[in-house]
Amino acid sequence: MVHDINRQVLLKSRPADIPEAENFEIVNAPVPELGDNEVLVRNIYLSVEPAMRGWVSEVANYSETVPLGTVMRAFTVGCVAASRHSDYRPGEFVTGMFGWQDYASIEAKVIQRKVTETDLPISTSLGVLGLNGITAYFGLLEIGQPKAGGTVVVSTAAGAVGSCVGQIAKIKGCRTVGITGGPEKVRICRDEFGYDTAIDYKVGGLDVALAAACPEGVDVYYDNTAGMISDEVLKHLNLGARVVICGTASIANWEPILKGPRVERHLLVKRARIQGFLVLDYAERYADALQELTPWVRQGLIRYREDILEGIEQAPGSIAGLCRGENFGKRLIRIASEE
Amino acid sequence: MVHDINRQVLLKSRPADIPEAENFEIVNAPVPELGDNEVLVRNIYLSVEPAMRGWVSEVANYSETVPLGTVMRAFTVGCVAASRHSDYRPGEFVTGMFGWQDYASIEAKVIQRKVTETDLPISTSLGVLGLNGITAYFGLLEIGQPKAGGTVVVSTAAGAVGSCVGQIAKIKGCRTVGITGGPEKVRICRDEFGYDTAIDYKVGGLDVALAAACPEGVDVYYDNTAGMISDEVLKHLNLGARVVICGTASIANWEPILKGPRVERHLLVKRARIQGFLVLDYAERYADALQELTPWVRQGLIRYREDILEGIEQAPGSIAGLCRGENFGKRLIRIASEE
Numbered sequence: 001m002v003h004d005i006n007r008q009v010l011l012k013s014r015p016a017d018i019p020e021a022e023n024f025e026i027v028n029a030p031v032p033e034l035g036d037n038e039v040l041v042r043n044i045y046l047s048v049e050p051a052m053r054g055w056v057s058e059v060a061n062y063s064e065t066v067p068l069g070t071v072m073r074a075f076t077v078g079c080v081a082a083s084r085h086s087d088y089r090p091g092e093f094v095t096g097m098f099g100w101q102d103y104a105s106i107e108a109k110v111i112q113r114k115v116t117e118t119d120l121p122i123s124t125s126l127g128v129l130g131l132n133g134i135t136a137y138f139g140l141l142e143i144g145q146p147k148a149g150g151t152v153v154v155s156t157a158a159g160a161v162g163s164c165v166g167q168i169a170k171i172k173g174c175r176t177v178g179i180t181g182g183p184e185k186v187r188i189c190r191d192e193f194g195y196d197t198a199i200d201y202k203v204g205g206l207d208v209a210l211a212a213a214c215p216e217g218v219d220v221y222y223d224n225t226a227g228m229i230s231d232e233v234l235k236h237l238n239l240g241a242r243v244v245i246c247g248t249a250s251i252a253n254w255e256p257i258l259k260g261p262r263v264e265r266h267l268l269v270k271r272a273r274i275q276g277f278l279v280l281d282y283a284e285r286y287a288d289a290l291q292e293l294t295p296w297v298r299q300g301l302i303r304y305r306e307d308i309l310e311g312i313e314q315a316p317g318s319i320a321g322l323c324r325g326e327n328f329g330k331r332l333i334r335i336a337s338e339e
Numbered sequence: 340m341v342h343d344i345n346r347q348v349l350l351k352s353r354p355a356d357i358p359e360a361e362n363f364e365i366v367n368a369p370v371p372e373l374g375d376n377e378v379l380v381r382n383i384y385l386s387v388e389p390a391m392r393g394w395v396s397e398v399a400n401y402s403e404t405v406p407l408g409t410v411m412r413a414f415t416v417g418c419v420a421a422s423r424h425s426d427y428r429p430g431e432f433v434t435g436m437f438g439w440q441d442y443a444s445i446e447a448k449v450i451q452r453k454v455t456e457t458d459l460p461i462s463t464s465l466g467v468l469g470l471n472g473i474t475a476y477f478g479l480l481e482i483g484q485p486k487a488g489g490t491v492v493v494s495t496a497a498g499a500v501g502s503c504v505g506q507i508a509k510i511k512g513c514r515t516v517g518i519t520g521g522p523e524k525v526r527i528c529r530d531e532f533g534y535d536t537a538i539d540y541k542v543g544g545l546d547v548a549l550a551a552a553c554p555e556g557v558d559v560y561y562d563n564t565a566g567m568i569s570d571e572v573l574k575h576l577n578l579g580a581r582v583v584i585c586g587t588a589s590i591a592n593w594e595p596i597l598k599g600p601r602v603e604r605h606l607l608v609k610r611a612r613i614q615g616f617l618v619l620d621y622a623e624r625y626a627d628a629l630q631e632l633t634p635w636v637r638q639g640l641i642r643y644r645e646d647i648l649e650g651i652e653q654a655p656g657s658i659a660g661l662c663r664g665e666n667f668g669k670r671l672i673r674i675a676s677e678e
Binding site: 272 | 562565566569584585586587590593596597598599600601602603604605606607608609610611612613614615616617620
């Protein structure tokens, strides 16, 4: 059932740092026409993620800046409402970068994948079985190269990516230490995500807490924060340690560039490495990751949390809340039912 | 011919930063007795190297601090003067960490290697065919992973390690850019070491010079300096670039830790990595490196310079001079003839 209005969330102005509700506006547009070989997708869940801060920034980044006045870029999962492509039939679920809007008429090739694991909620296709899980998978295994018995430290440990990193590390036989903010997230890290220990960075004394949590040092540090949390973790690196830079959540603005402790000598003495990681570089191998991740989720080896906001009206303010850490688990916006 | 006096250079006091002549003293000791299975080596060339600054420092490092009142740790090449081990005969040349002294009586197992390429000067066994060449070889090829057509930037480009890095990169089909200090070293980089271009960092405008020298960006940065030179090079990294931290020559003192531009965001956006490298980790593969390096030196594909000081009296002041960049090529001290 196709409605006659397509609600869209447009980027109205560029934020100085964190995107706030006022940087967006919701407009009513006509439902797009379906061209040859195109598929009309009715979005059900819109994704909200930390990377959006970069997408709306003017500063050079790994992806193009979202132009003002256009639909906010976002991963979504939706239902095929109409199709003029033989590979897709109405009623099938698909994921892709269809934007913060009700409807997208798209070329079939921009569909990321068909969601076939229909025994699991389709929302998982945007989180633990979407880019978050895939990011955790390749970042940890390819860049972090964990070894059984080693210690893996994860920042934003209760987040959509971090929680998955911790659990994959556990599956691989590592000791896992999560860094997160607040007592409730510490509890979730330990009780739900199986971290051997979790540290609340907000109470201070991170250096001492890390020393206690990592008596044999740190072999892999999966970093989603940058900044002072990372500075402390780096002090505990073992010989040959690997640091995965997956995100820089603690730092809102990189212009001008911030100063921090110089890493050269420490990396030399420890023969350690720091490496930036972007999941998009692994696009051709997403299916391989999902093939491992899906049974892990089914078997309960990887647990996940979702923070689902109701209604497209929630979208404009949803990034700021994420940056403030108010969510527990993968943040999504439900804008339609699956029926 | 064994003399009856063993001149030794002892570490007398710890320098605040750069080791100066006054931190050492020369004493006369008896020539050591030869124990069972031991070899008496008469040193001919003593090595002087930047790492010595770390060896005499109290700050934690990748090797033990040289204790006060003991012979300064150093690589040397010498001649077997007497032997009670069946593998070594008088007159053979051997290298090892035999210290700044005339004679060392050592267990055979601490000998690094027998110098058999007698068509080349034995001094090369401490430089281009010693740890400098081997450092360049593994650091560039294993950590830097250069690819034909890529751009390799080298700091301390005219130095014992740097000059070798540039030439190996050239052998591997890369475009090579050397950073060095002063017009004479720039000339040597271009004319002797075959860099495609060389930059004098002392004249300023390094950022502009790098942009001109690396129109297609930097794929590998082999860093011997750390500090502000590196900060500039990092700005020019390509996607997936590799930075090899081999030394930190520009920074005399890391206590307290210095501040510099934070690298996290840049590494993330560029999916680049920075990795510390220590040649000692490759000890079991030195022979493999020499097997490639030796013919390259014989064929003139790798040229080298030596800065040979005459007499053990030169040893105490030799490190400071090296840190000031006054040498052209591998610095050695000749304390005996090869006859």
